[in-house]
Amino acid sequence: MGNIKVTPVVSPGRYLMSGNEACALGAVTAGCRFFAGYPITPASDIMTSVIKYFAEVDGKFIQMEDEIGSMAALIGGSWGGIKSMTATSGPGLSLMLENIGLAIMTETPCVVVDVQRSGPSTGQATKVSQGDVLQSRWGTHGIHNNIVLAAHSVQSAFEQTIKAFNISEQYRVPVILLLDETVSHARETLDIAQEYEAFNRENKGETPPFGGRLVPDMPKFGDGKKLMITGSTHDENGIRKTADNDAHEKLVNRLNDKIEKNSSKIEDWDEYMMNDAEYLFISFGISARSTLSSVKALREEGIKAGLMTLNTIWPFPYKTIKALSLKVKDIFVPELNMGQIAGEVKKISKCPVYGINKINSEPLYPSEIIREFRSVI
């Protein structure tokens, strides 16, 4: 229980691997031993790579009839005591949303990888996009809170997948990991260390399964106790309380609080030359890579630019960005959508915020970001 050390299934060293392969390796390293999924470009090779590793670690894989079933199987797998995962793309995430809500309500740790591609609907299956930022936060209905991470490189896809499992186990929540087509299909050098830190859910029997503290102990099927797991409002023992308003308020508050009160621990970003920055760029995923190149080019010209690469998207680092907005002249937000992250930044910023957007299924090129920057400055 709690923190443990784990060894990757491959030897330490440098590899050339795709983001999807690195994600699968990260999952198995973190302890994932159950994968339920339905193939979809550009996420399918997460599934095929997981299967390859599962042959070595005795994991279990089911190809389900669709994404609705995949998400349902994940919840079952997790309550069986096994770290569980699925991977999909936008059209599949849309189908999973109902059961992601069930995982939130039943406090079921699991990891859902969404490799973003051009949408809406089936869109362009092989092309890059970053259009699922708000869907990943607000897609499922009701008053809820959830955690969404992002990865911007093959190395980061590996590390963020491990982190997604750890956070999921620590807070008993489904964690969505946002990749994008470029990060998932790009092959890059990946450095694998000797060991990594993993987190296993607590099951000390100190609390009932749905109360007693912010993140209760999580028993599993077969432990020997009666276990009721429902998406309806329930009390600490899982007994349905569909007519009890106080029970509902108490439950929903706790589900929100366990993320809200730990948000400073969950929020995470990389900083590049932010200390003296007059112009702050905020980005994520593949767009953060384009932006890094742009920021370096601007610095070479003597322009004080800095980059904040979001590793955690939700909870969003509102307080930090608000404080930064009081120090910098302008904020720029490059992303492959019409301003989903920029919208959040605008909510709290005290300086002008400019979106740099592209939706033609191509990544943003560093030269395009610099051109947009110059059109403002």
Place this chain on the structure above:
Amino acid sequence: MKKEVIFTGIGGQGIVKSAVLLAEAGMLAGLYAAQTARYDAAARGAITEGETILSSDVIDFPHVHDGDIHAAFNLAAFEKYNKYLKADGVVIYDSSIFVPAEDSKGSKMPIAATELSLEKFNMPGLANIIMLGAISHLFKEIEKRHFINAIETGFKRYIKENLQAFALGRELASR
């Protein structure tokens, strides 16, 4: 050191495979590598592009935007992607398939890869490895053994023929 290579052609010609093998060889030589690709949902027969960046430093952005080398196997694909080549870049093209316009960007190096593949190996499928051999000549930073290692681990069949095709392309470029 940083070199950026674009491979273009149509699906089925081994475009992405060439990009992966170059990246693998670079990685084995101790360089940072990034390899990306662009293709349609119907990959076989549609315009396909592969990219490889090799660098002694960490690679910020994994797509090519100032290509040093463009290895081209198809006219339409060449015309679509040659904009990502530097003005003083090198175009290595399969001269048995097409000839680029004289005024197009880059100095030109013809290699009759498909014709040679048919002639020497009785199949067209080794044209990309003949081209890879030619490209390898432009990468003094990567020892030949790393390419050979990448080819040996990158194929399950026809390993001997692929190694011969690589040697042929490398020799042609050295002339």
